[in-house]
Amino acid sequence: MNLAGIDLLAKAPLAEGDVFLGGRWLPAADGRTYPVHDPATGELIRHVGAAGPQDARAAIEAAQSAAAGWRTTPARRRSEILHDTFALMREHTDTLARLIVLENGKAHRDAVAEVGYAAEFFRWFAEEGVRVGSSFGDAPAGGYRHVVRKHPVGVTAFVTPWNFPAAMATRKIAPALAAGCPVLLKPAPQTPLTALAIAALLAEAGLPDGLLNVLPTDRAPEVVSAWLGDDRVRKFSFTGSTATGKVLLEQAAANVVNVTMELGGNAPFVVCADADVDAAVRGAMDAKMRGGGEVCVAANRFYVHESVAAEFTEKFGAAMAAVRVGPGMEGGVTLGPMVDQGAVDKIRSLVDDALARGARIAAQGSMPDGPGHFHPATVLVDVPDDARILHEEVFGPVAPLTTFTDEVEMIARANATVHGLASYVYSRDVGRALRIAERLEAGMVGVNRGLLSDPAAPFGGVKQSGLGREGGREGIEAFLETQYIALDWPN
Numbered sequence: 001m002n003l004a005g006i007d008l009l010a011k012a013p014l015a016e017g018d019v020f021l022g023g024r025w026l027p028a029a030d031g032r033t034y035p036v037h038d039p040a041t042g043e044l045i046r047h048v049g050a051a052g053p054q055d056a057r058a059a060i061e062a063a064q065s066a067a068a069g070w071r072t073t074p075a076r077r078r079s080e081i082l083h084d085t086f087a088l089m090r091e092h093t094d095t096l097a098r099l100i101v102l103e104n105g106k107a108h109r110d111a112v113a114e115v116g117y118a119a120e121f122f123r124w125f126a127e128e129g130v131r132v133g134s135s136f137g138d139a140p141a142g143g144y145r146h147v148v149r150k151h152p153v154g155v156t157a158f159v160t161p162w163n164f165p166a167a168m169a170t171r172k173i174a175p176a177l178a179a180g181c182p183v184l185l186k187p188a189p190q191t192p193l194t195a196l197a198i199a200a201l202l203a204e205a206g207l208p209d210g211l212l213n214v215l216p217t218d219r220a221p222e223v224v225s226a227w228l229g230d231d232r233v234r235k236f237s238f239t240g241s242t243a244t245g246k247v248l249l250e251q252a253a254a255n256v257v258n259v260t261m262e263l264g265g266n267a268p269f270v271v272c273a274d275a276d277v278d279a280a281v282r283g284a285m286d287a288k289m290r291g292g293g294e295v296c297v298a299a300n301r302f303y304v305h306e307s308v309a310a311e312f313t314e315k316f317g318a319a320m321a322a323v324r325v326g327p328g329m330e331g332g333v334t335l336g337p338m339v340d341q342g343a344v345d346k347i348r349s350l351v352d353d354a355l356a357r358g359a360r361i362a363a364q365g366s367m368p369d370g371p372g373h374f375h376p377a378t379v380l381v382d383v384p385d386d387a388r389i390l391h392e393e394v395f396g397p398v399a400p401l402t403t404f405t406d407e408v409e410m411i412a413r414a415n416a417t418v419h420g421l422a423s424y425v426y427s428r429d430v431g432r433a434l435r436i437a438e439r440l441e442a443g444m445v446g447v448n449r450g451l452l453s454d455p456a457a458p459f460g461g462v463k464q465s466g467l468g469r470e471g472g473r474e475g476i477e478a479f480l481e482t483q484y485i486a487l488d489w490p491n
């Protein structure tokens with residue numbers, strides 16, 4: 001498929017099939033397909049090939065055959081291909097953003113931002129890939145030398161979510177390819193088209209056949225079990241829920257596969273008494289509403305100092321009430337539909353539970369007429385500590401507000417969760433903000449910032465939010481093995 005095929009992806013099944021395997025576009029081995037729907041209308045976008053275990057095994061073969069050549073390809077050449085993919089993604093921003101809106105539903109401006117974010121992983125890891133160092137040193141006891149080398153870990157398998165169909169794929173693909181590893185990718189069933197488009201761009205940039213294999217499917221367990229059950233697969237990276245992550249960790253244990261897990265969050269957003277409330281409101285809108293709140297680092301619960309609670313609630317409520325909800329491509333829309341009806345039902349049940357326990361709706365945006373999986377932007381106040389919404393990931397545009405007076409007690413409430421992905425602190429006193437940030441049990445903290453995701457920074461969580469880091473200098477390490485060679489060398 002050439003670049004024109006990206007447009008085709010959205011419109012009709014490709015004649016040659018849409019499982020990308022060994023550099024070819026193929027139908028699923030058993031001919032099965034499944035439907036992909038537009039969450040703004042519920043309408044069918046198109047049927048996509050549904051890969052099964054046979055395709056999964058063929059993808060391992062293709063990846064394994066390509067591995068040796070890629071491992072010995074100079075890092076500079078690998079880097080050039082990633083750089084060219086970065087440039088192609090930027091050139092095709094509009095098409096990619098339209099695909100993301102079509103299958104994920106997010107507002108167009110969020111989709112454009114995602115394409116930029118996703119492309120940056122190729123640029124960052126094109127730069128990191130040429131700096132993977134080895135070392136040669138003296139053994140302290142004398143008489144020999146330590147040679148420490150970094151090798152690509154081998155065939156890597158990825159499972160990515162629907163909330164960032166481009167960025168969660170490139171955050172894994174780019175460092176793996178930069179490190180010299182072939183890739184097997186199973187995108188989320190709801191959003192396979194963007195991943196297929198990225199595969200087309202990598203092929204266009206000159207990626208040799210077999211190094212990226214994309215297997216859309218609605219029968220994930222069969223594909224993933226085939227990968228995790230094959231000892232040629234040496235690295236597994238998953239982004240998704242903690243519950244699914246635990247199941248996959250157990251499966252990966254059988255072959256002692258190296259894993260990276262980017263799991264659920266429950267981010268606290270803290271507004272201190274000395275915060276710049278206007279800045280905190282802007283940050284809260286970013287942290288809560290990016291991608292419609294369907295984001296694992298989204299602010300999930302708000303701890304606002306009692307002295308600024310009225311002002312914050314009024315200003316944040318006004319901003320949330322003004323959010324225009326509708327189909328992501330419609331002008332002025334900043335909140336698209338949720339990905340499916342199940343997502344809407346889960347959000348509603350959390351809101352209903354909070355209301356039943358005494359919470360109130362302080363502000364709510366409007367809803368569009370007609371079909372689609374929409375939920376209005378909503379601010380809840382007087383939310384009691386036992387409400388489910390403070391303990392479960394909302395993954396939607398609802399902000400539960402609680403207040404505090406004592407910093408130590410607030411930190412204890414914020415840390416009373418099994419999750420530890422992101423958190424946010426607003427204070428004019430940087431010393432105070434840093435003190436709180438260091439005490440929050442989270443892999444990432446935004447201080448006076450509602451946006452913290454950055455390809456050049458290590459993304460990941462503590463506790464049950466995950467294992468390992470993606471992005472930053474750490475991101476490529478996940479795809480490298482360290483080998484130590486003891487070299488006899490007389491003094």
Ligand code: SIN
Binds near residue numbers: 167168297
């Ligand atoms: C996620 O929601 O899984 C990732 C969000 C991000 O990269 O900012």
